[in-house]
Amino acid sequence: MSESTLRIGLVLPDVMGTYGDGGNALVLKRRAIMRGIDAEVVHITLDDPVPDSLDVYTLGGAEDYAQRLATRHLTRYPGLQQAAAAGRPVLAICAAIQVLGHWYETSAGERVDGISLFDLTTAPQEKRSIGELVTEPTLAALTQPLTGFENHRGGTTLGSDAKPLGRVKHGVGNGVGDGTEGVVQGSALGTYMHGPALARNPELADHLLATAMGVESLAPLDLPEVSRLRKERLAAGRRR
Numbered sequence: 001m002s003e004s005t006l007r008i009g010l011v012l013p014d015v016m017g018t019y020g021d022g023g024n025a026l027v028l029k030r031r032a033i034m035r036g037i038d039a040e041v042v043h044i045t046l047d048d049p050v051p052d053s054l055d056v057y058t059l060g061g062a063e064d065y066a067q068r069l070a071t072r073h074l075t076r077y078p079g080l081q082q083a084a085a086a087g088r089p090v091l092a093i094c095a096a097i098q099v100l101g102h103w104y105e106t107s108a109g110e111r112v113d114g115i116s117l118f119d120l121t122t123a124p125q126e127k128r129s130i131g132e133l134v135t136e137p138t139l140a141a142l143t144q145p146l147t148g149f150e151n152h153r154g155g156t157t158l159g160s161d162a163k164p165l166g167r168v169k170h171g172v173g174n175g176v177g178d179g180t181e182g183v184v185q186g187s188a189l190g191t192y193m194h195g196p197a198l199a200r201n202p203e204l205a206d207h208l209l210a211t212a213m214g215v216e217s218l219a220p221l222d223l224p225e226v227s228r229l230r231k232e233r234l235a236a237g238r239r240r
């Protein structure tokens with residue numbers, strides 16, 4: 001590893017990483033390397049303290065018990081909170097949005113305190129939301145629809161410091177009836193999209209990379225297989 005290596009934190013893949021969410025870290029690494037930028041994925045497990053010095057962080061989804069173990073670990077080692085406060089980009093998928101909020105209620109109705117990195121709360125909804133999800137992004141840096149696969153029972157209510165990542169076109173999203181999906185707060189983003197989200201949404205991947213590198217934007221990469229995946233998944237969303 002050299003001084004200039006981009007360090008991508010995959011946070012708690014041992015407990016959070018349903019539906020291949022760990023792939024988001026691999027997509028970031030690959031897209032950096034394709035541009036001639038040296039990059040490595042740093043696995044942070046329940047055995048490790050959470051460093052605050054990495055360039056970008058990703059966290060995946062999980063079910064109730066795993067979510068609780070992750071919450072406890074992130075509370076004990078607040079490196080992620082410190083990194084986000086310093087403006088480092090963070091991508092939180094599904095259960096990770098909930099863990100990063102003020103509190104979430106488990107499917108058994110028990111309230112668990114989160115780490116308050118996001119101004120939001122989550123409570124279970126009557127019906128589980130499962131299926132293709134398509135949104136119109138709200139971030140100025142993103143011009144293309146976002147696509148992913150959602151599977152969650154939690155419904156997330158955003159507070160005034162948190163903005164949605166997108167407006168729902170197909171699917172459910174945050175699930176509290178306001179048409180919002182995901183969250184943006186400072187340099188941290190969250191989405192209910194699995195898939196993994198960054199394989200399906202290269203623009204979002206490059207936005208995180210650009211933020212990590214401290215540049216305004218990156219020239220797009222022309223990858224026909226990624227364009228084909230997007231086309232297929234967006235069509236599947238429309239068929240819902």
Ligand code: GLN
Pocket residue numbers: 018060061062063064067093094095096151152153154155
């Ligand atoms: N257990 C959470 C919910 O159902 C998150 C699920 C997930 O990450 N897929 O809301």
